[in-house]
Amino acid sequence: MTAVAERQGYRGAWTQALRSPVSRLVVKRLLLAIPIMLGVTILSFWVVSLIPGNAAQALLGPEATPDQIHTMELQLGLDKPAYERYLDWLGHAVRGDLGTSPVSGQPVTPQLIDGLAVTSELLGLALIGALVLAVPVALGAAHRPGGLFDRLSIFVSMIGLSVANYVLALVLVLVFSVKLAMLPAIGFVPLSESVSGNLKSLILPAIAIGFPLFSIYTRFLRGDLVDQQQSQDYVVTAQAKGVDPWRVLVRHTLRNSSFGLIAVVGLNLGVLIGVTVIIEQIFALPGLGRLLLQAVSARDMVVIQACVVVFAVVTVLGNLAADLLQTVLDPRIRYGDR
Amino acid sequence: MTPAAALQSGLLLEVRDLRVTFTRGGRRVHAVNGLSYDLDEGELLAIIGESGSGKTVGARTLMGLLPPSARVSGSARFDGTELVGMPEPQIRHWRGSEIAMVFQDPTRSLNPTMRIGRQITEAIRQHSELDRDAAKERAIELLKLVHLPAAERRFYEYPHQMSGGMRQRVVIAIALAGEPRLLIADEATSALDVTTQAQIMALLLELQERLGMAIILISHDLGLAASYAQNVVVMYAGRAVEYATARQLFAGVRMPYTRALLGAIPQLERPSHGQLPVITGQPPDPAALPEGCPFRPRCDLATDKCAESPPFLEHEPGHWWACWNAAAVPAVVGDDVDDDGVRS
Amino acid sequence: MAIAEATPSVVAGAPLEPPARTWLRRLGIIVPAALIALVVLACFLGPLVLPIPEPTGGNILEAYLPAFSPGHILGTDPNGNDILSRILYGGRNSLIVAVGVTVVGQTIGGTFGALSAYFGGAADTLIMRVFDVFIAFPALVLIIAVAQSLGPSVTTAILALSFFGIPAVARVSRAATLSLREQPFMTAAKLCGTPWWRVLLRHIAPNIAPQLITFAMLGMGLIIVLEGALSFLGLGIPPPAPSWGNMIAEGQASLSATPMLVIWPSLALFITVLSFNLLGESLRSLWSAR
Numbered sequence: 001m002t003a004v005a006e007r008q009g010y011r012g013a014w015t016q017a018l019r020s021p022v023s024r025l026v027v028k029r030l031l032l033a034i035p036i037m038l039g040v041t042i043l044s045f046w047v048v049s050l051i052p053g054n055a056a057q058a059l060l061g062p063e064a065t066p067d068q069i070h071t072m073e074l075q076l077g078l079d080k081p082a083y084e085r086y087l088d089w090l091g092h093a094v095r096g097d098l099g100t101s102p103v104s105g106q107p108v109t110p111q112l113i114d115g116l117a118v119t120s121e122l123l124g125l126a127l128i129g130a131l132v133l134a135v136p137v138a139l140g141a142a143h144r145p146g147g148l149f150d151r152l153s154i155f156v157s158m159i160g161l162s163v164a165n166y167v168l169a170l171v172l173v174l175v176f177s178v179k180l181a182m183l184p185a186i187g188f189v190p191l192s193e194s195v196s197g198n199l200k201s202l203i204l205p206a207i208a209i210g211f212p213l214f215s216i217y218t219r220f221l222r223g224d225l226v227d228q229q230q231s232q233d234y235v236v237t238a239q240a241k242g243v244d245p246w247r248v249l250v251r252h253t254l255r256n257s258s259f260g261l262i263a264v265v266g267l268n269l270g271v272l273i274g275v276t277v278i279i280e281q282i283f284a285l286p287g288l289g290r291l292l293l294q295a296v297s298a299r300d301m302v303v304i305q306a307c308v309v310v311f312a313v314v315t316v317l318g319n320l321a322a323d324l325l326q327t328v329l330d331p332r333i334r335y336g337d338r
Numbered sequence: 339m340t341p342a343a344a345l346q347s348g349l350l351l352e353v354r355d356l357r358v359t360f361t362r363g364g365r366r367v368h369a370v371n372g373l374s375y376d377l378d379e380g381e382l383l384a385i386i387g388e389s390g391s392g393k394t395v396g397a398r399t400l401m402g403l404l405p406p407s408a409r410v411s412g413s414a415r416f417d418g419t420e421l422v423g424m425p426e427p428q429i430r431h432w433r434g435s436e437i438a439m440v441f442q443d444p445t446r447s448l449n450p451t452m453r454i455g456r457q458i459t460e461a462i463r464q465h466s467e468l469d470r471d472a473a474k475e476r477a478i479e480l481l482k483l484v485h486l487p488a489a490e491r492r493f494y495e496y497p498h499q500m501s502g503g504m505r506q507r508v509v510i511a512i513a514l515a516g517e518p519r520l521l522i523a524d525e526a527t528s529a530l531d532v533t534t535q536a537q538i539m540a541l542l543l544e545l546q547e548r549l550g551m552a553i554i555l556i557s558h559d560l561g562l563a564a565s566y567a568q569n570v571v572v573m574y575a576g577r578a579v580e581y582a583t584a585r586q587l588f589a590g591v592r593m594p595y596t597r598a599l600l601g602a603i604p605q606l607e608r609p610s611h612g613q614l615p616v617i618t619g620q621p622p623d624p625a626a627l628p629e630g631c632p633f634r635p636r637c638d639l640a641t642d643k644c645a646e647s648p649p650f651l652e653h654e655p656g657h658w659w660a661c662w663n664a665a666a667v668p669a670v671v672g673d674d675v676d677d678d679g680v681r682s
Numbered sequence: 683m684a685i686a687e688a689t690p691s692v693v694a695g696a697p698l699e700p701p702a703r704t705w706l707r708r709l710g711i712i713v714p715a716a717l718i719a720l721v722v723l724a725c726f727l728g729p730l731v732l733p734i735p736e737p738t739g740g741n742i743l744e745a746y747l748p749a750f751s752p753g754h755i756l757g758t759d760p761n762g763n764d765i766l767s768r769i770l771y772g773g774r775n776s777l778i779v780a781v782g783v784t785v786v787g788q789t790i791g792g793t794f795g796a797l798s799a800y801f802g803g804a805a806d807t808l809i810m811r812v813f814d815v816f817i818a819f820p821a822l823v824l825i826i827a828v829a830q831s832l833g834p835s836v837t838t839a840i841l842a843l844s845f846f847g848i849p850a851v852a853r854v855s856r857a858a859t860l861s862l863r864e865q866p867f868m869t870a871a872k873l874c875g876t877p878w879w880r881v882l883l884r885h886i887a888p889n890i891a892p893q894l895i896t897f898a899m900l901g902m903g904l905i906i907v908l909e910g911a912l913s914f915l916g917l918g919i920p921p922p923a924p925s926w927g928n929m930i931a932e933g934q935a936s937l938s939a940t941p942m943l944v945i946w947p948s949l950a951l952f953i954t955v956l957s958f959n960l961l962g963e964s965l966r967s968l969w970s971a972r
Contacts, residue, residue, distance in 0.1 A: 039815035047827040158963075162956035164907040166914050166927075167948040170934060178938040233446035239403055241461040241512065242434035244427075251460075256451050270817060277826065278911050282934070293915065296830050308827055312819050331496045332450050 025327050033320045037313060041093070044308040045086050048301055075102075089305070098306040103298050108306045111291060116310065118188060119276055119287035122202055126210035127265070127272075134217035139249060141218070142225035153218060160215025165275050169208035169282045176204060186284040205283045209275055213268070220264050224257040225249065232256075259330045266322025270315045348379040350520060350552050351400075356412040356422070358395050358576075360405065367625045369395040371576030373412075374650065374658075375569070377552055379519070382543075384555045384563030384584075386599065387573035388621050393556050396573070397522045400437055402429035416520070434516035435465040442525035444505035448497040454508050455493035461515035480511040484541060503534035510541065514549070521545075524556045539566065560599045564588065572596045575622050575632035578650055581658040592657065592664040595633045631661070639663045710964035717957040721950075725773035735764040737771040737924045748942075756946050759932065761922070765943070768924035769950050775836060775925045776954070779918075780905045782840035784898050787847030792894055794848070795855030796886050799863060800878065810856070813849035825908065829917040839909055839918045846908070847901065854897045858890035892969045899962030903955040910951055926951045 064072075080088070092099065098108040141150040177185035183204055189197035229235050229249070238248045277289030284290070288307055295303035358370040370392040377383050387393040398404055400414055400421055414421045416436065421429065441447040449457055458477040462468060468476060474493070481489035484507040497505055506526065513521055523542060527535040543566065546553050557563050563570055564584045572580040572593065580593040591597045598617045619636040622628055628635060630645040637644070643662045650660040661667070728734065735753070748757050756765040798809040828842040862868055862885075871881050906926075912918030913927025921928050926947040933943030 035811065036814055039812070040819055043815055043819060044827070158956070158959065162903060162959050163952055164910055164948075164955070166911060166930065167944075167951060170930065170937060170944050170948070174937060174941050174944070178941070233441055233443060234449040236403060237441065237447045237457075237509065237512065238449070238460075240401055240433055240439045242430050242432070242464050242516065243460065244430060252449050252452070256449070259451070270819065274825070278915060281915065292826070296826065296917075304827070304830075315819070330451060331453075332498060 026324055029320060029323055029327065033316055037316050040312040040316060041090065041309050042086065044305060044312055045082075045089065048305045048308065049082060072102075093309070098309075099302040101295075101300050101303050103295075103300040103303070108303055111303070112288065112306055112310055115286060115288040115291045115307075116314075118285055119280070119289065121191070122205055122209065122280070122285065122287060123272065123276060125202055125206040126213060129206060130210040130213035130217055131265070134214050134221060135254070137214075138218050138221035138225060139254065141222045142229060142253070143246065143249060145226045145229075150222070153222060157215035157218045157222075160212045161219070163212065165208050165212060166278050166282060168211060169205065169279055172204045172208055173282075186282075188283075188285045201283075201285075205279045205285060208279050208282075209272070213272065216268060217261065217264065221257055221261050224260050225253050228253045228256060259326050262322050262326050262329075266319045269318040269322075273311050273315055349376060350379045350381070350417060351377040352413070352415045353377075353396075353400075354413045354415075356396060356399060356414055357410070358392070358399055358404065359409045361407040362625065365625045368576050368627060369408075369624055370399065371624075371627070372650065373571075373573065373576075373578050375571045375578065375581055377520070377554065380546065380550045380552055381569065382546055382553045382555060382567045383569045383571065384557060384567035385571045385573060386557060386560050386563050388558060390621055390624060391573040392576035392624070393573050394524055397439070397524055397554060397556055400520075400522065401433055401439055402426065403433075403439075434461055434513075434518065436516075436518055437520045437522065438513035438516060438518035439522045439524060440506070440509050440513050440526040443529040444502055444509050445497070445529070447509050448505055450497055453494055453496060454500075458493075458508070458512050458515055461512050465516040477511070477515075480514055481508070483514065483545070484508070484511045486511070501534075502530050503537060506530060506534075506538050507541065510538075510545070514545070517549075518551065520552045520554065522554045522556065525558070526555075527562075528557070528559075560596075572599070575627060576624055577632070577660065578658070579633065579660050581650075583656060586654075586657050590657075592653065592659040592667055593661045594637045594639050594663070594667055597667050639666050707964070707968060711961065711968070714957040714960035714964065717953065718961065721773060721954050721957070722777060725770050725777060728770045729767065734767045734770065737763055737768045738922045757942065759929070759943055760936065763924075765929075765946055768929055769926070769947055772919075772924035772926045772929055772947065773950060773954070775919050775923070776906050776909055776927075776951075779836060779839045779843065779909045780902045782836075783843040783847045783905045784902055786840065786844045787851045787901070788894060788898055790844075791848040791851030792855045792890075793882075795852035795857075796859045796882055796890065797878075798852070799856040799859035800882065800886065802863075806856075809852070813852050816845065816849040817853070825912060826915065826917055829912055834912075834917050834920040836919060839912055842912065842917075843905055843908055847905065850901070851894065851897065854893055855890055858893045859886055862886060862889055892965070896962050896965045896969065899958050899965060903958035903962070906951065906955055906958070 089099070096109060098112060100107050101111075137153050141147075141153040144150060173185045176183045183200055185204075187201055189201045191198045232253075235248060235252060238252045239245070243251075276287060277292060279285075280287040280289040281293055288310060291303065292307035292311075294300075295307060353376070354374050356370055356373040357368070360367045360369055373392065373396050375383065375385075385393045385396065395404070395408075399408075399410055400416070402421070402424065404410070410422050412422060416432070421432070424432075448454065455474065455477055458480060459470070459473040462473045462476050462480075466473075466476075478489045478493055481492060486492055486504060486507045492500070492504075492508075497508070500508070510526075521542075526542070527538050530538060539562070542553060542555075545551060555563060555567060560570075560572075564587065567584050570580075570582060570584050570587055571578050572595065574595050580587070580591070580596045582592075587596065588600075591600060595617075617636060622632050622635070630647050631637070631640070634640045634644045641663060646662075648660045648662045650658060652658045653664065753764075756769070759765055759768065794809055794813075798806045825842040825846060828845055829838050832838040832841060868881070868885060871885050876884075909918055910925070910927035910930065913925040914931045916928070916931070918927055919925035921932070929947040930944055930951075933940070933947070937944055
């Protein structure tokens with residue numbers, strides 16, 4: 001056999017993968033996401049419409065005359081029935097137009113994109129940081145279950161699970177900004193202005209989000225690795241080949257645990273996105289969460305609606321991405337377990 | 339003192355008074371409690387026992403594949419080298435290259451997320467300097483050796499795309515990758531259906547012959563062992579209770595437990611519609627072994643003397659047993675299986 | 683054939699628990715349970731038994747007193763209110779909300795999940811799809827929206843957090859019931875013509891209870907954190923009524939000058955959440971070991 005034949009072999013496997021259940025599964029998952037997305041937009045529309053008080057009145061202030069309020073209601077389309085307003089909104093939304101804020105008079109979409117950029121950078125930093133640290137720590141802990149390092153990792157992750165993000169954020173500010181004066185307590189420096197400034201402004205919020213996340217990942221991965229190491233025969237087969245323990249852990253066990261980890265990352269996205277709202281508020285970061293909270297206090301229904309929908313859609317998409325990644329990577333799903 | 343087999347040349351493995359204990363939930367569990375046997379080059383030895391009799395632990399000890407809490411004493415010399423107490427990095431080189439193992443359930447013993455080709459080449463490259471291509475070539479050779487149809491294509495498949503029998507062939511191919519001198523087949527056919535069982539058994543015998551490899555067949559099935567093995571070790575509660583050639587065993591079984599096992603094999607000569615004999619009672623808790631002979635509570639021939647542990651000795655040439663009342667054990671031939679440790 | 687062999691177990695199991703392990707296990711349950719009991723007693727009985735001032739309406743002249751001042755063990759806040767008193771009264775609210783959400787979530791979510799799994803088919807698909815939508819919804823965002831629409835109060839906090847709790851419990855209960863569905867005793871119950879509600883109460887509920895209780899303990903911690911977040915954002919317990927969340931938020935303003943205003947309620951929050959998490963974890967390992 002030559003390298004060419006090998007490559008052909010692999011290519012054979014690839015074409016098989018493209019034709020076989022994988023593509024069908026991907027399509028199925030994508031289709032399934034559509035009703036969930038629609039449901040999410042309906043839910044957010046409904047929740048926002050629950051907000052009491054007259055939106056027009058709220059905008060115009062207590063001095064407004066009934067006439068003015070009526071004109072404003074017509075302007076906002078509040079006279080139409082809810083489903084009509086929803087369909088109207090949906091029609092614009094799928095074209096990327098999320099409306100114009102009646103409070104600021106600005107179109108919402110550009111604001112959202114700016115906010116989303118900050119939020120995604122923050123989330124990305126926290127998520128990647130947490131994963132990059134969690135994998136080696138979990139491996140080290142699972143290498144010798146019950147050992148000193150394992151106990152230490154369990155202890156640290158228990159703390160990470162029990163500390164509220166906002167408490168952690170304030171403790172970080174207290175230590176690194178107030179006492180040590182190393183990092184800024186609030187504010188955001190865009191990446192385009194200064195790379196180091198940008199990192200400095202995001203490092204504390206990223207830790208506040210990332211540390212509990214790291215704890216969740218470490219706990220899950222460590223548990224799954226130890227479980228597999230102790231109960232799975234293929235681990236023994238690998239050991240019986242004479243493969244060294246670290247290699248067995250990384251090549252065999254971690255490989256199989258990683259699929260579960262991807263699912264955990266996906267499932268946690270919803271909680272994670274909620275957390276950014278509060279962290280952005282504490283560190284005064286101009287992200288989506290802050291936009292949402294400002295809109296909530298200003299009763300800016302259009303912006304609230306847009307933020308809620310974007311958060312929800314990002315969550316659904318994140319879940320979908322995790323799901324698809326798992327489908328594509330895990331051969332048991334890819335080829336349909338018998 | 340040595341069994342008859344050892345007198346011949348080419349002794350490969352010499353196990354003497356092997357003992358393994360675990361800490362299980364704070365208590366010492368005596369999994370293997372005195373196991374001795376010899377194995378020649380190219381020999382097929384069967385180790386028979388119920389689950390919990392220590393047969394699997396005894397075999398895994400040879401591979402150094404025991405949980406960290408295990409304490410091993412006694413001796414197991416493989417080709418003159420002591421395996422007991424060998425440090426982990428050293429014993430790792432023996433695994434696969436000198437002693438390999440095939441496990442019970444081929445579905446579970448293959449990594450479900452790895453192509454089988456890589457699982458084999460991993461084993462090959464662990465024990466040789468072959469590069470990727472050469473390792474692949476060798477892997478396909480091995481797959482052909484174990485009679486896996488369409489080996490080139492199967493190389494790229496995942497375990498779940500194959501049948502149980504095919505998977506077990508792959509597991510055997512992995513075990514052969516390091517060209518071991520001893521293959522331990524731990525219940526290697528138990529999880530398979532009867533037809534496949536026979537095919538895998540035939541494959542193992544063929545490989546034994548072609549490669550001159552010794553095989554330890556671990557099974558709960560004395561019938562299977564007796565029809566293939568040259569020598570048989572019967573284990574009960576962690577210790578060897580009878581050790582003889584398969585022929586000797588059938589000609590004159592000396593240990594009531596073995597007798598009961600033989601009686602439990604269904605035979606055509608038995609009257610139809612009769613109840614199958616069973617051994618009453620449960621094997622003892624390895625953490626709380628009874629004083630004396632461990633089979634005493636279930637043995638119909640037990641006397642007061644059995645409160646003292648019977649030694650495992652070579653009472654006849656090549657025939658070892660541990661029983662005070664061996665003379666009272668009736669022969670297998672004849673049909674009165676009703677009054678000797680076996681209840682119908 | 684020969685003697686039946688079910689599993690290739692390495693060693694036959696030793697049925698008795700060793701004393702050392704049992705003790706560790708018991709400690710793992712006793713210590714967090716005792717801590718939780720302590721917190722509950724302190725919050726609900728403490729203000730009645732101990733000479734502690736009211737949590738609100740403090741004397742502005744006594745503002746910013748340090749810890750161990752006479753009459754104010756943990757000092758006072760910017761309004762001259764006693765911090766210990768506010769922590770204890772705030773804890774009441776946190777615990778009431780947590781218990782409320784847990785009860786609502788467990789009964790509604792637990793029932794829906796079990797029924798969904800028990801009946802299967804279209805009902806199952808529909809129920810789970812609806813819950814999928816709720817789960818896809820970012821929890822805190824949903825809670826903020828609901829809390830905003832209902833106006834801040836204890837009831838609001840319970841309702842808002844239940845939106846998050848019900849689907850989560852439903853998933854756990856559904857998964858637990860699914861694994862039961864194929865068990866012989868379920869078939870037996872069905873064959874005997876037992877009505878579904880009886881199967882649910884008599885056969886399913888006792889069997890999925892361990893998983894649900896474990897989840898409830900872990901959930902209590904999370905709910906207390908989320909309630910704190912709501913109050914922190916001014917959407918939960920409305921000031922001047924105390925809650926750990928709004929105390930932390932108020933303290934944030936003067937973090938550099940008087941960090942203890944943040945640290946005391948944070949510690950209370952942390953210890954309570956940690957206790958629930960440890961208890962849940964111990965229960966989980968206890969039940970999974972069986």
